[in-house]
Amino acid sequence: GQQVMQIPQYQHVQEGEDFTTYCNSSTTLSNIQWYKQRPGGHPVFLIQLVKSGEVKKQKRLTFQFGEAKKNSSLHITATQTTDVGTYFCAGASGGGADGLTFGKGTHLIIQP
Amino acid sequence: NAGVTQTPKFRILKIGQSMTLQCTQDMNHNYMYWYRQDPGMGLKLIYYSVGAGITDKGEVPNGYNVSRSTTEDFPLRLELAAPSQTSVYFCASTLGPAGNSPLHFGNGTRLTVT
Numbered sequence: 001g002q003q004v005m006q007i008p009q010y011q012h013v014q015e016g017e018d019f020t021t022y023c024n025s026s027t028t029l030s031n032i033q034w035y036k037q038r039p040g041g042h043p044v045f046l047i048q049l050v051k052s053g054e055v056k057k058q059k060r061l062t063f064q065f066g067e068a069k070k071n072s073s074l075h076i077t078a079t080q081t082t083d084v085g086t087y088f089c090a091g092a093s094g095g096g097a098d099g100l101t102f103g104k105g106t107h108l109i110i111q112p
Numbered sequence: 113n114a115g116v117t118q119t120p121k122f123r124i125l126k127i128g129q130s131m132t133l134q135c136t137q138d139m140n141h142n143y144m145y146w147y148r149q150d151p152g153m154g155l156k157l158i159y160y161s162v163g164a165g166i167t168d169k170g171e172v173p174n175g176y177n178v179s180r181s182t183t184e185d186f187p188l189r190l191e192l193a194a195p196s197q198t199s200v201y202f203c204a205s206t207l208g209p210a211g212n213s214p215l216h217f218g219n220g221t222r223l224t225v226t
Contacts, residue, residue, distance in 0.1 A: 009152070030211065042202055043155070045214035088154060092211035098170055099211035102154035 002027050004091045006103030014111050019076040021106035023089035031092045032065055032072045033100070038085040046074075076108075084110050113138050118203050118218035125193040125225045133188040133221050135203030143206040144186040145170075145215065146178065148199040155202065160210075161186055193225045 003026040013019050023032065031050040035043040047056055049065035049072060056063045062075045072091075076083055086105040093099050116137045125131055137144065142163045147155040157170030161180040175197060177189040186205075190197060201221045206213040 004154075006154075033214065035215075042217040042220050043215070044217070048214065090155075090215075094211060098157060098160055098168065099209065100157075100215075102156075104152065104154045 002091065002093050002101045004089060004101045004103040006089055006106055008106055009104065010107045010109065012109045012111060013079050015081060016078050019079050019083070019108055021074050021087050021089075021108075023072045023074075023091070023103050025070045025091045025101075027070070027093055029069050029091045029093060030099075033090045033092070034063060034072075034074055035088045035090065036085050037088065037105070041085075043088060079108070079110050081110055081112065084108060115139065116203055116205055116216050116218035118201075118221050120221060121219065122222045123224070125190075125223065127193060127195065127225060129193050130189070130191045131193070131223075133190075133201055133203070133223075135186045135188070135218060136184050137186075137203075137205040137216070138184065139205060139207075139216065140183065141205035141207055141216070142183065143209060143213070144180065145204045145206075145210065146176070146186070146188045147202045147204065148172065149202060149220075150199050158188065158201075162209075190223075195225050197223065198225045199223060 005024045033048045034046040037043045054065040060077045088105045090102045119134045145160045146158040156172045159178040161167045203218045204215040
């Protein structure tokens with residue numbers, strides 16, 4: 001079945017440093033979604049990427065979808081303490097109701 | 113709109129006990145899902161429903177049952193609780209299929225089986 005690998009598992013940064021998490025799929029994706037989960041909270045949808053090579057920005061967050069639609073990345077510029085949490089990618093293979101596979105997430109820990 | 117509401121927030125069960133995790137949404141979404149999240153892991157799909165009266169198994173359905181009698185409600189039933197079912201359970205809903213639509217999650221139920 002489809003596998004979605006996400007690295008790194010943990011990332012410690014000093015406040016103000018940049019952060020990047022990477023997502024790789026074993027199969028070509030129809031689209032990819034990104035979620036953020038604060039400690040003790042629930043996942044919250046951030047964005048969906050659909051097109052090959054797509055790049056989208058949300059303030060300090062930049063999301064990219066690879067040309068082959070098998071990988072994606074999330075980059076945060078100048079991290080702030082409010083960025084703490086776990087970032088998950090979720091790859092869709094066919095658009096079906098059960099067609100979303102989550103990566104294990106990257107835990108972002110920020111040291112003031 | 114309250115969105116997706118889950119109850120209870122926390123529960124401790126003894127091995128062999130049963131319970132129902134409640135989930136209701138007020139967004140008129142046809143699609144609803146149950147995920148479990150184990151420490152350090154991503155989300156695993158237990159069951160899903162594409163509409164009232166229709167349910168289907170996800171990746172890890174063993175030990176669970178669901179029903180969908182209304183659009184709003186999608187309860188998850190654990191019949192004989194086992195320690196392996198200790199986890200955080202999230203209910204979610206979408207307007208369209210999850211592969212194309214953002215998931216709206218509830219706040220989760222933290223279940224411990226001892």
